[in-house]
Amino acid sequence: xxxxxxxxxxxxxxxxxxxxxxxxxxxxxxxxxxxxxxxxxxxxxxxxxxxxxxxxxxxxxxxxxxxxxxxxxxxxxxxxxxxxxxxxxxxxxxxxxxxxxxxxxxxxxxxxxxx
Amino acid sequence: xxxxxxxxxxxxxxxxxxxxxxxxxxxxxxxxxxxxxxxxxxxxxxxxxxxxxxxxxxxxxxxxxxxxxxxxxxxxxxxxxxxxxxxxxxxxxxxxxxxxxxxxxxxxxxxxxxxxxx
Numbered sequence: 001x002x003x004x005x006x007x008x009x010x011x012x013x014x015x016x017x018x019x020x021x022x023x024x025x026x027x028x029x030x031x032x033x034x035x036x037x038x039x040x041x042x043x044x045x046x047x048x049x050x051x052x053x054x055x056x057x058x059x060x061x062x063x064x065x066x067x068x069x070x071x072x073x074x075x076x077x078x079x080x081x082x083x084x085x086x087x088x089x090x091x092x093x094x095x096x097x098x099x100x101x102x103x104x105x106x107x108x109x110x111x112x113x114x115x
Numbered sequence: 116x117x118x119x120x121x122x123x124x125x126x127x128x129x130x131x132x133x134x135x136x137x138x139x140x141x142x143x144x145x146x147x148x149x150x151x152x153x154x155x156x157x158x159x160x161x162x163x164x165x166x167x168x169x170x171x172x173x174x175x176x177x178x179x180x181x182x183x184x185x186x187x188x189x190x191x192x193x194x195x196x197x198x199x200x201x202x203x204x205x206x207x208x209x210x211x212x213x214x215x216x217x218x219x220x221x222x223x224x225x226x227x228x229x230x231x232x233x
Contacts, residue, residue, distance in 0.1 A: 031220075041227075042226050042227055043158065091220070102163060103160065105158040105159070107155070107156065108158075
């Protein structure tokens, strides 16, 4: 089976840095995704990690350690528009779907950015 | 030039009715999906489908059936709607191969359909 854990809620201040952690247990790991979802909108793709290390994309970075079953999403220079839910999703080869396994989502972390 | 579109955006209906939600993608992707997001915002896969294979999540009731008239469309038909079917339903699509190389198979989501069953 699989289990994905991330904090339910976080609060941070505009201009600050915040790190959202995600731990996972899965039998057929084949990549980890981070999605951003604003209230009432669709999830939008932020980042993808399949090898250990840090992937940087502007203000957002994502880190993966496969041996620890751990990832984090780092948001720098926070802006009010970053207030959203952040979804960690693991692709699991043991769950067939698409061509490379199904995406299994965590329950999301609701981030509130305050002035 | 919306990449993944869904209709309708809102759907309010009575228990016991049959309804359909349509999804279209213009990205040329080979795989499409349906997800259900419940009131607690938990996003769960229902189906994945490409022109060769339909994969059904074992927890999905057989009242739900995906129908694909062609590669760019995957509609969701729901029979005998129940109160517990109220949720937001998202369609998504992905492309496994890009120029002959396996890609991350990133999924791109439609805007969602909010279904309310009364």
